[in-house]
Amino acid sequence: MNNWMDFNDAQEPTILDELAAEDVKRRILDRLTDFFGYLYPNGKVKGKKFVLGNVAGDKGKSLEVELTGERAGLWHDFESGEGGDLVTLVARSQQLDDKRDYQTIVRFMAEWLGLPSISVGSANAQPAVDELGAHTGKWDYHDGNGNLMACVYRYDTPEGKQFRPWDVKARKHQAPNPRPLYNQPRIKTAEEVVLVEGEKAAQALIDQNICATTAMNGANAPVEKTDWSPLQNKKVLIWPDNDEAGILYARNAAQTIADAGATSVFILKPPEGKPEKWDAADAVAEQTDVRHWLVTVERKTVKDSVPVYSFGDLWDDNSPTPADLLSPRVLTPGGMLVIGGAPKVGKSDFLLNLLAHMAAGLPFLDMRPSRPLKIFYLQAEVQYHYLKERVQQLPLKDYQITQLRENLMMTARMKMVLNEQGLRLAARSIRNAFSDAPDVIVIDPIRNVFDSGPEASSENDNNAMMYFLQQRVEQLRDMVSPEAGLILVHHTRKMSKKQLEEDPFQALSGAGSLRGYYTSGMLLFKPEEMEPERMLYYELRNGSSPDSKRIIKRNGQWCEAPANGVRIAGEEMGKKHDAERIRKREVIVQILHDEALQGNVYTANQFSERFENQRGLGAKATIYERIHVLATKGYIKFFRNHQEYNLPSARRSKWGYLCVEDMSYGMDGKGLCNVSPTHFKCSKTGAVLPVENPEVWVYHDQDFVR
Template identity: 30%
Template sequence: MTALPSAAEISDILRRCRRDWLPAVFPAGRIVSGVFYIGSPHGEPGSSLPIPLNSERAETIRDFSGGFSGDDLDLYQEARGLSRTEAMAEAAQRYGGITVTFGQNRPRSQPKPPRIDRPANANAAVIPLSIDPATPVPALHRLGQPASVWEYYDAANRLVMRHCRFDETDSDGHPALDARGKRRKQFRPLIRTAAGMEWKWPTPVPLYHLPDLLANPSLPVLVVEGEKSADIGCDLIGERVVVTWAGGSAGIARADWSPLQGRDVTIWPDNDEAGAASARKVVAEAVKAGACSVRVVALPQGLPETWDLADPLPEGWTDEDLERLIAEALPAEGVGPAVAPAGYQPGALDFVWFGDIAVDLDTMELVEGVLTPGALSVVYGESNCGKTFFATDLALHIALGWRWRDRHVVQGAVIYVAAEGGKGVMNRIAAFRRHYDIASAPPFAVIRSSVNLLDPDRGHTEALIAAITHAAQHAGMPVALVVIDTLSRAMAGGNENASEDMGALVMNADRIRQETGAHLMFVHHSGKDTSRGARGHSLLRAATDTEIEVSREGAETPSVARITKQRDLETNGEFVFTLTSVELGRNPLGKPVTSCIVTPAEREAPSDGSGKRRGSNPPPAAQRYAEALLNAMIAHGETRDGKRGTTLQHWRDECVRLGLIPGGEDRDDQRRRSTNFNKNKSLLVEHSWVACDGDFAWSIRSG
């Protein structure tokens, strides 16, 4: 063990390991063009907190919704809810391989638990308990005591949240200023749960001044941005209830706007583009809540930028000027008692007004750069090119939540419709399970029968939707992917080249996607002229969001899966693979029964003369053995000849503890333990992740 490195050194370790720790700590985040996006330091989905993944120097990480500001260690500490020393020790051990000591009587930290690439339920409700108003607000590690505290009450007039503002200081203790010369500040919500006082948002967040709003049902409502503006607005403006929400622009979606139902609402925006954008979002929430009328104050020219009601009134202004602006507020676009024309059915054909259109930054890609949620894809190729193996491999990675080709994957349940017969698919799945030694049961199910997605009356569209819904309930998570293998069998005798039949198939596929939210993938065949793409009417390609062509030049050459169309992603990606045979057992005649698994065939980097492959990654199962080695090094590390490592026995014991190899003492368990451990150890050595010398092993992975 060694002394604890400095905070700057640990922050630098975390900066260089952002691709490892950010997805693990923030499972609801997403990666877009090399930037990791999350909605807050507490892990909420969103885009207000962007973090470059390949940063070469230290920089300040900021939550642009008005919250967090700090470095990698500050963010790690905030997200994990640890003290400064605890956060430093944990980060050093988990991502720097450094075991630290604080004195002889301090117990050693537990080994790092195995990482599971599985998105948590980021939308799980956080129900707050009431807070005793006499309870003091605790200090928040590096930020200290809050400069201001605003109290939020629920409909039962219980104190359920304190919204705290912390004023930042620089290294000398002086006020820290932003680029505009204003005091930098951070905001944190404090609630009480069964676990005690926690710095997190409740679900949903009540409006500020909610008891006043409910106690005065006949008064009009003025919505402002910020608690200071709301408090001052109550003094400046009479005969109205003044309310606001917590958390800036990102907090609008978290707030409960339902108390605005049936009320006359006026919105006073801050005097900048961000304020106008927030006002448009509040308009949409008020309309959705059923407000009787919604108006927006038109601010006059000449006001200082960002001016709001919390600022001093402009020279010469009086309270009457404020009242006049409110009285002259303009009706919000699209809101009002317009008379609907005959035949119009609200909700049947919804539209979004220009001013309400916002950039969608919150959608996670199902497979980074390859598949998007709820879309339609086609994987096609000639017979025996490996397209079904490719689709099965991709589907199993989604069900397991494993990274695929070093790309982020959002875990979800998978339904594989083996319309051409289930025996081959079952053996492929069994081969995958045996090769990767999977002991758990991922949310993956096979339908071993053909389906009719053509006929609207006698087809299986309704039945398949019901099956997907049932599978989601059984798995405890949404079905993310439905694979139909093959499109031809789903046509149920229809004509692939006829626009009517292909149109009916696409319409039913769209219905499945819309009603279940699942991504639907067809496995399909190439046409006679392979240069013209997938077989059938061009209507299919027009409706497809992602198209992947699988080809193989000869029986001895690798297969290549190439993305040939993307609707919402960059059309880029070529995945080379081979099929590795896996023996499953013996048939009644004593002959081996085999199937295949997909093995990535990456471009080889130049050899260093050792014969070891460099520049490629071992299979995901072997990578878990590498993580077990790091755990064993943390718990039982020693140094030999200047190399920090551990014994093979300690490594093997950690693999048993993590369930990677069996721990029993009978002969079969011992044989499997030895075989699996040695196989994966050899893979890690071959890919230059691990080195061994006799009974001693150490990690040599770079980057």
């Protein structure tokens, strides 16, 4: 954090008058691009805006700052709903208060501009005093040789405790980069180190002659900005505060410490019945025998020696294999089942039927739960009233409903990402839903809650997918019940029948990481557009995969389709010309999808010219007319934010570039990125209007919404 009130080594700054402050802000506004590039190295310029993930400076596109015009410097975070002007953003980036620390913020901007130490108050201006008052605590950070690197000051204010770090080398009130660990001279000679949250807790253990340390800022410390190398070859015990933030931080830190080369890493479990935020300092104050507690406390192994089993160990082990949650080996304890399918194939309806049977302990399409299972269905797609309709349409008996009432808990559509804050909210909701730990946790769909971490990539990127699985999904399971089974619902790319026959599961977005990680997969595919049947494919890691099935929904129940191809009454083939229109629709949508992956996007006119008389689409005018129809029906929308994809403006088009659902664009040298529509054609008026929610696609010739 960069601020400039060094009470030990610098002269007291003088009060700035408003004229000087406004001059500093004006100069910054003239150089916003350079200033934000310095303030947020992970941000990017997109057209006339500067974009990043959040006020902390993470990669992403949630936060936007205007760079030009009368709105220059104004910002808004679409995920958190926060916003403000230039001063509030600088304040948030430096963990300051935009009103109380206004003088400090302006000095920060002035120093970046290279202005001399400004002292422009009126002739009667008095020296400024620290508005936080006298510090109530001070902790020194040394390197392994005892050289002072940084200090942390604590202030107890009416608004609560606040901390100010001091970088000795830079001679500024900011956290060093990288941030050092506390108590390094003692760590250097110790074999075992206890990591706690905050200097007060660390010092409490140090006073008990226990080697303890903390990262600067405790649980709020970014693990990637801390130098963990002093813990290399050490046995590390992590003692988290007794709250969700502490547990989550412990997991993040544990993995990073393991990667830094610690010989073992354990997370300690705070005792039952202790108050929230209970920590090591509280334990010492209660006169707990801390040494004895550290030896006997329940702990979770994050890293120890790699488990090695001899052939003889495995051969002689006669212990029973845990019962399948859903047999045969479709979902095992601690396993992960991914259910995939293209848009409109009916994944959510299929899943709801499956979960209802699992929660009631009933078989479903030759799959059988081991018992009535407690299931938490975290779904982020269907709104409450439509979810209610789906539930009430399930063909259930009274005795089945009795079992399901308490066993199957679900959410209506959530607007939440499974980032660190989302994990805490989700874990709390799941724990509150059941008196015991759940058997199964379901996430539907992955895309709506996907967090790719620092890469800020889409779920099509294998590294981003692996980050989400390991750092988000697995963390959620560990926070709730490590042995719970996971079911994830995910979309597939559109694929041909030949691709389906060769390897259907390769169609999953992020398939490289998903297939190497999950224990089982199920895939729904609609072989004929006008037919009601679906194909159900299996892929199992822990056993032989069941044969694929041709299934159909009849009277509200999913069952195997008749072998003789008999159709349900009222669901006959449409007329030949209807089938041809559907074929052309699928061809056009598929071409737009596939071409975008190759880095090619089109306006309506460009597409009509490019694919005239190809793939049975007919003449240019015919194609152009069909695009109009598909836009009216919602299959095609448009995007006009061409700058975000480094595209030229869509000339000769009042609509913009064409966009279809689940479309990804291959940018040169930057991999794939999701393309979201900005405008759509109103089915009633024909007008081109701004899109309110780019995640929702409404097809006006069908009776559902995605």
